[in-house]
Amino acid sequence: MKAVHRDKESVSLVPESLEDLWALTKIVAEGDEASASSLRRVKNLDLARSDSGEKKRVRVRIRVERVELAENANKLRVTGVILSGEPEEFVQAGEYHTIDVEPGEKLTLYKQLNAFEKAELDEAVKRRKRVRACLTVLDEHHALVAQLSDRLKFVCEISSYASKRDPKGFAAAKTEFYGQLTQALKQQEVETFVIAGPGFAKDDFIEWLKQREPSLAAKVVTAHASTAEKSGLNELLKGGSLERVVAGKRLQEDYAAVEEFMKRVSKGGLVCYGFEEVKRAVEARAADGVLISDALLRRGNPFAREANALLDAVKRQGGSFRILDSQSEAGLEFESFKIAALLRYRL
Structure with missing residues (x-):
């Protein structure tokens, strides 16, 4: 992921792979405002013609209502109500529009990123900078x-x-x-x-x-x-084969982390789970690493604000955390716990 602009109020991103598009599903949320260059079908005013119109290139800003990754088409579909756009004759405020974000195309978000979203963006940007x-x-x-x-x-x-x-x-x-x-x-x-x-x-x-x-x-x-x-x-x-291989490596690491957690639980080892217990471990600087389901961090979850604040505290301490994809097999195995900490010492 390439971040071409970033400040407290907005961020402009250029995804470069299918993995980057997947990362955007965790950063773009319902209620966000987003803008991009996009194609919009404009109906012909000639009533004698029965065609459905032609596509015109427009610049559009929408309030997001739905985000979905069309993996087979290698694009991210961001749908919402139009707030503004140009040329004005092709863009009507109040109507719905879908921005198709493909690798190499810029998307600007007008929002303050929370801790979860910052972590996802930072990881995506790091992937571009380091030898992958x-x-x-x-x-x-x-x-x-x-x-x-x-x-x-x-x-x-x-x-x-x-x-x-x-x-x-x-x-x-x-x-x-x-x-x-x-x-x-x-x-x-x-x-x-x-x-x-x-x-x-x-x-x-x-x-x-x-x-x-x-x-x-x-x-x-x-x-x-x-x-x-x-x-x-x-x-x-x-064809995305390498992206699938590298993504598979991340899943292997997720599995290893969940297996280590489960092993400690079964043996009564250095581990705790549940939001309050993990929060207490972080405050005591006893958490060696935190595992957390992305479902707990997403906007709309009633615990999202507290969970993101907890990750902020972990980062300030120089600690590490692993965000598990709730739709992956490792994430589903961890689903009943939601959040856990591997401990340095017993509390």
């Missing part, structure tokens, strides 16, 4: 390694001289190939490694990696690419 992932495509003969941030940067190409026609030297040559590739990956300061390629070479390498570098292997996710050439890297970037 290390991408590797490989087959039995060579591997390409690249870094992905706001652009794709090639790191290195490693060749394998292993040949099954030379049974004696095959194992040693393959080990050397895998060893060189492992060293290249260890030099990349990222949290997610995407390994893809045709055939079984990627799976064989990952199994090799698990035995020798388990901490690195734990950060690996797999994807499919039909070739181990540069076109294979480009293939990962197309």
